Amino acid sequence: MTRELIVEADGGSRGNPGPAGYGAVVIDAATGETLAEAAEYIGRATNNVAEYRGLIAGLRAAHALAPDARVRVRMDSKLVVEQMSGRWKIKHPDMRPLAAEAATIFPAPQVSYEWIPRAQNKAADRLANEAMDAGAKGGQWQPKRGAAAPTAVATGAEPGAAVGSRASVASATSAVAADPTSEAALAAERPQTPPVGWAASADLGAPTTFVLLRHGETALTPQKRFSGSGAQGTDPELSPAGRRQAEQVAAALAARGTIQAVVTSPLRRCQETAHTVAARLGLDVRVDEGLRETDFGAWEGLTFAEVRERHPADLDAWLASAKAAPTGGGESFATVSRRVALSRDKLIARYAGKTVLLVTHVTPVKTLVRLALGAPPESLFRMELSAASLSAVAYYADGNASVRLLNDTSHLR
Structure with a gap:
């Protein structure tokens, strides 16, 4: 039966x-x-x-x-x-x-x-x-x-x-x-509301636009070492190269003249980058805890090869699943995605219709782009994101989003 x-x-x-x-x-x-x-x-x-x-x-x-x-x-x-x-x-x-x-x-x-x-x-x-x-x-x-x-x-x-x-x-x-x-x-279903740009009659007003700035270089950046939330004591400052990059991106954003607010991760490298830009734009800086980088646990400060040598099983699990966390109580990408999404929604509500600079890290930037595209978690490993690069996502009143820029480094050349 x-x-x-x-x-x-x-x-x-x-x-x-x-x-x-x-x-x-x-x-x-x-x-x-x-x-x-x-x-x-x-x-x-x-x-x-x-x-x-x-x-x-x-x-x-x-x-x-x-x-x-x-x-x-x-x-x-x-x-x-x-x-x-x-x-x-x-x-x-x-x-x-x-x-x-x-x-x-x-x-x-x-x-x-x-x-x-x-x-x-x-x-x-x-x-x-x-x-x-x-x-x-x-x-x-x-x-x-x-x-x-x-x-x-x-x-x-x-x-x-x-x-x-x-x-x-x-x-x-x-x-x-x-x-x-x-x-x-x-999906973000809006009955009877076509996606942005699909109907000439759509008038949703100005989107909320996040200009996503990865912080400038630190001493760890060229060495490609895991540099996360600072939970294991690593919260590096900008290197001389990173400070130059911050000045360059500040000049580029000042020339554009579109940024209306600046929000940053609490970590030192982001705050230094944000304050350099904000000073050039004449804006205050707001700190948002949700924009901090992933806590990489025991991997903080190590290279990928060093993690492969010391924690091979944990690394394989981390690469295979967004729910797997780094060794030693780090954060999974699923956990990071949850807090980034909550910050995103809060900031969209606070800065509705404005263009906001978010100074943050590799994982939060990639996560915001991934969520906007509806892409799977493994797409995080398929995006290049250089130090001091700019990306942008626009969020519309009907819930749709549009990725407008990814990993632009033209201001550094």
């Missing part, structure tokens, strides 16, 4: 778009027993994105339990139910990858969709709110100890809204499959 499972899923956004999370439960249809729970804070996203993320998490949890089961999905999102049932067209290009991903988890004949009132979706709603509450405190949802039965299903996703792929459903599905846990699942 074919097993039947019920998936109840929900998602919410406090602001739409705003801080968002999802929840999902898998229930044995025969006994009513809750078999699994999933919940996650996903950063800044819309209700519809959160709803789809909840659906995907619930279906994956059900598939892990019984891939041959018949699944009855129950949700209070009319949009998701009707789109997944095939009765409503999925017009928005950013929603298509999410729907496509959900459709690939089980063969279509095994899944049915049913709309239910919100009052009948309390378990999933509770989990979504718990995830958002955890996110508001800077953490992630964790299953309660002593809970009756459910097994927590970790999706491993990192929060933070990202721009959806503009590709076809087939190619977008491949991209999502490569990293089903990417921030906001490659």
Whole structure:
């Protein structure tokens, strides 16, 4: 006899778009027993994105339990139910990858969709709110100890809204499959709002633009040594070359005349770079803890070759997974992504419509670019970012983002 499972899923956004999370439960249809729970804070996203993320998490949890089961999905999102049932067209290009991903988890004949009132979706709603509450405190949802039965299903996703792929459903599905846990699942759904530049009538006002400046060189930079958050005592100052680079970028930015605010990582090399630029621009400097570099733990101050020699297994794990942390209590890229995404959202709200210089480090700059592109975590290893280079990302009122510049060093030549 074919097993039947019920998936109840929900998602919410406090602001739409705003801080968002999802929840999902898998229930044995025969006994009513809750078999699994999933919940996650996903950063800044819309209700519809959160709803789809909840659906995907619930279906994956059900598939892990019984891939041959018949699944009855129950949700209070009319949009998701009707789109997944095939009765409503999925017009928005950013929603298509999410729907496509959900459709690939089980063969279509095994899944049915049913709309239910919100009052009948309390378990999933509770989990979504718990995830958002955890996110508001800077953490992630964790299953309660002593809970009756459910097994927590970790999706491993990192929060933070990202721009959806503009590709076809087939190619977008491949991209999502490569990293089903990417921030906001490659999309920030805005019903009836086309992506920026796709409709001549779109008038979203001035974007919030982050000009991303990697600090100038330190003594460690030419040696390509791990130089992180300073947790192990390494917080180097700029070298003479780095101070020259800071002056050069200050002159270039002054000539452009577009920077309206300066925000920096708390680490010395960034603060020195930021204050050099701010003095030239006549601006104050604001410090944001979320912009600090990764804590590389016991790897601080070592070269890649030295880490390979001393900690080969840990290095292999770190290169293979965004959830792996450096030896000695360092930060994983997933952890860094969470705090960078939270700072991003906070700064977008503070400086809406302005052009802001963020003076920070390799990992935060690459992470902001990665999130804007909806690229998988391994893309961090595929970007070059020179000392004192400039990159730029623009964030629009509908939640879309546009990468405008990456690793520009023309001002140093």
